[in-house]
Amino acid sequence: xxxxxxxxxxxxxxxxxxxxxxxxxxxxxxxxxxxxxxxxxxxxxxxxxxxxxxxxxxxxxxxxxxxxxxxxxxxxxxxxxxxxxxxxxxxxxxxxxxxxxxxxxxxxxxxxxxxxxxxxxxxxxxxxxxxxxxxxxxxxxxxxxxxxxxxxxxxxxxxxxxxxxxxxxxxxxxxxxxxxxxxxxxxxxxxxxxxxxxxxxxxxxxxxxxxxxxxxxxxxxxxxxxxxxxxxxxxxxxxxxxxxxxxxxxxxxxxxxxxxxxxxxxx
Amino acid sequence: xxxxxxxxxxxxxxxxxxxxxxxxxxxxxxxxxxxxxxxxxxxxxxxxxxxxxxxxxxxxxxxxxxxxxxxxxxxxxxxxxxxxxxxxxxxxxxxxxxxxxxxxxxxxxxxxxxxxxxxxxxxxxxxxxxxxxxxxxxxxxxxxxxxxxxxxxxxxxxxxxxxxxxxxxxxxxxxxxxxxxxxxxxxxxxxxxxxxxxxxxxxxxxxxxxxxxxxxxxxxxxxxxxxxxxxxxxxxxxxxxxxxxxxxxxxxxxxxx
Ligand SMILES: Nc1ncnc2c1ncn2[C@@H]1O[C@H](COP(=O)(O)OP(=O)(O)OP(=O)(O)O)[C@@H](O)[C@H]1O
Ligand SMILES: [Mg+2]
Numbered sequence: 001x002x003x004x005x006x007x008x009x010x011x012x013x014x015x016x017x018x019x020x021x022x023x024x025x026x027x028x029x030x031x032x033x034x035x036x037x038x039x040x041x042x043x044x045x046x047x048x049x050x051x052x053x054x055x056x057x058x059x060x061x062x063x064x065x066x067x068x069x070x071x072x073x074x075x076x077x078x079x080x081x082x083x084x085x086x087x088x089x090x091x092x093x094x095x096x097x098x099x100x101x102x103x104x105x106x107x108x109x110x111x112x113x114x115x116x117x118x119x120x121x122x123x124x125x126x127x128x129x130x131x132x133x134x135x136x137x138x139x140x141x142x143x144x145x146x147x148x149x150x151x152x153x154x155x156x157x158x159x160x161x162x163x164x165x166x167x168x169x170x171x172x173x174x175x176x177x178x179x180x181x182x183x184x185x186x187x188x189x190x191x192x193x194x195x196x197x198x199x200x201x202x203x204x205x206x207x208x209x210x211x212x213x214x215x216x217x218x219x220x221x222x223x224x225x226x227x228x229x230x231x232x233x234x235x236x237x238x239x240x241x242x243x244x245x246x247x248x249x250x251x252x253x254x255x256x257x258x259x260x261x262x263x264x265x266x267x
Numbered sequence: 268x269x270x271x272x273x274x275x276x277x278x279x280x281x282x283x284x285x286x287x288x289x290x291x292x293x294x295x296x297x298x299x300x301x302x303x304x305x306x307x308x309x310x311x312x313x314x315x316x317x318x319x320x321x322x323x324x325x326x327x328x329x330x331x332x333x334x335x336x337x338x339x340x341x342x343x344x345x346x347x348x349x350x351x352x353x354x355x356x357x358x359x360x361x362x363x364x365x366x367x368x369x370x371x372x373x374x375x376x377x378x379x380x381x382x383x384x385x386x387x388x389x390x391x392x393x394x395x396x397x398x399x400x401x402x403x404x405x406x407x408x409x410x411x412x413x414x415x416x417x418x419x420x421x422x423x424x425x426x427x428x429x430x431x432x433x434x435x436x437x438x439x440x441x442x443x444x445x446x447x448x449x450x451x452x453x454x455x456x457x458x459x460x461x462x463x464x465x466x467x468x469x470x471x472x473x474x475x476x477x478x479x480x481x482x483x484x485x486x487x488x489x490x491x492x493x494x495x496x497x498x499x500x501x502x503x504x505x506x507x508x509x510x511x512x513x514x515x516x517x518x519x520x521x522x523x524x
Binding site: 175 | 318320343344345346347348350351352354356357358359360361362363367371372374375376377379382383384385424427428431
């Protein structure tokens with residue numbers, strides 16, 4: 001008993017030590033980084049109010065900006081629909097790929113490994129980089145944005161779906177196998193119903209993410225809402241540009257509310 | 268003709284763990300047999316080698332007069348429809364309704380297309396209802412499985428197995444997650460199925476007293492070998508200690524006296 005007590009105290013001491021060391025390391029890292037980049041914390045903080053004031057003064061949408069609202073909304077709708085299309089397409093592909101990559105449903109171990117590596121590759125290259133690369137083949141075109149988002153979404157969803165399928169399907173796959181079901185029957189009668197709620201949650205989340213990133217990609221590829229933002233910004237028409245940003249924010253918040261509602265129903 | 272015959276079956280996992288060692292067991296039609304033995308003795312492995320969830324490393328498995336040791340593909344599916352399986356953790360698709368889970372028992376008999384889309388015939392649905400009624404689950408038929416209690420879930424598991432119209436039902440610790448009351452209900456149903464429908468039952472059990480009470484015959488498995496195979500009445504204390512490789516007073520069943 002005494003010994004165990006001593007042991008526990010020892011563990012706590014060790015934990016405290018680790019924590020202190022970690023904190024010291026973070027502070028040291030910050031100092032070094034500030035020194036190397038010549039970043040002045042005080043100056044950074046003190047320029048906040050000024051920057052803020054400027055934003056407020058020049059970015060509040062004015063009457064001219066409001067006139068542009070219909071056009072903005074049209075482009076916004078285009079972008080949103082594109083994001084939905086991309087996400088749904090890549091989610092369907094990702095689900096079937098995830099089946100091949102999952103421990104319980106893989107067709108062959110080598111293929112499963114390949115799937116995981118391919119997914120990791122697509123996921124770890126940012127969509128903006130994909131857009132820049134794809135511009136060479138497709139040019140400034142909606143397709144560029146479509147495929148750029150498709151690839152990252154596909155990579156990310158494949159990985160999360162693999163985890164979902166692994167988590168969800170061990171037991172029921174075994175039971176359906178034992179009853180003589182074949183692969184397709186097991187997928188549609190066991191795995192899909194067990195994981196559909198998680199899958200939908202992730203799809204909704206990715207739609208939100210893709211609307212945000214399609215703005216950035218649009219600047220590059222000259223399409224959608226990103227193109228409009230770029231246009232107004234370069235014309236120094238800041239009120240209109242900020243209206244674009246505001247409309248995106250409103251859309252994303254709306255989406256979050258809607259998907260929250262959907263999640264409540266399906267879970 | 269025996270329903271099931273294992274001839275000199277051995278199973279070694281990953282070339283290292285030896286789970287079954289030269290096991291020979293014969294089960295006659297209509298028998299109610301329990302397998303007992305310590306944790307890790309290979310009980311689950313034995314049961315799973317019967318429906319080929321586990322492939323025997325050596326030996327022969329004969330089900331219903333057919334050597335099934337190496338069957339594959341379509342033929343394996345057909346063979347599996349003859350054995351229903353009941354699991355400790357029920358292994359239902361929790362997000363689907365009771366009815367849908369019961370109908371899963373028909374998948375082995377159906378085409379890929381109609382099975383995947385869940386298109387069942389009227390006759391199959393009527394049969395599912397009939398089985399649910401028999402197991403006292405009529406009111407739960409359209410509930411989702413995650414709304415059920417453990418005992419109810421296990422009855423759905425039994426219904427799913429019955430839906431296969433099996434020759435043999437395999438139960439891997441069917442009552443290990445249930446309270447004594449629900450356990451009794453499940454065991455009574457299994458016995459009833461065995462008696463009235465003449466379906467052979469092969470169970471893994473952890474509770475020796477339950478095994479003795481319900482089964483005609485008991486198989487003791489210790490470290491992958493059969494150490495007892497005979498009538499339940501003849502299973503004396505000494506043999507039980509041998510099966511569990513323990514000394515008198517060490518087993519939880521000893522505490523009742
Ligand atoms: N898939 C597997 N891979 C590797 N080893 C396994 C596997 N399944 C079982 N084993 C090993 O085989 C041996 C027998 O396991 P089994 O599950 O058949 O025992 P059991 O009698 O059912 O035990 P319990 O009563 O705890 O369920 C154990 O040593 C176990 O570790
Ligand atoms: Mg077991």
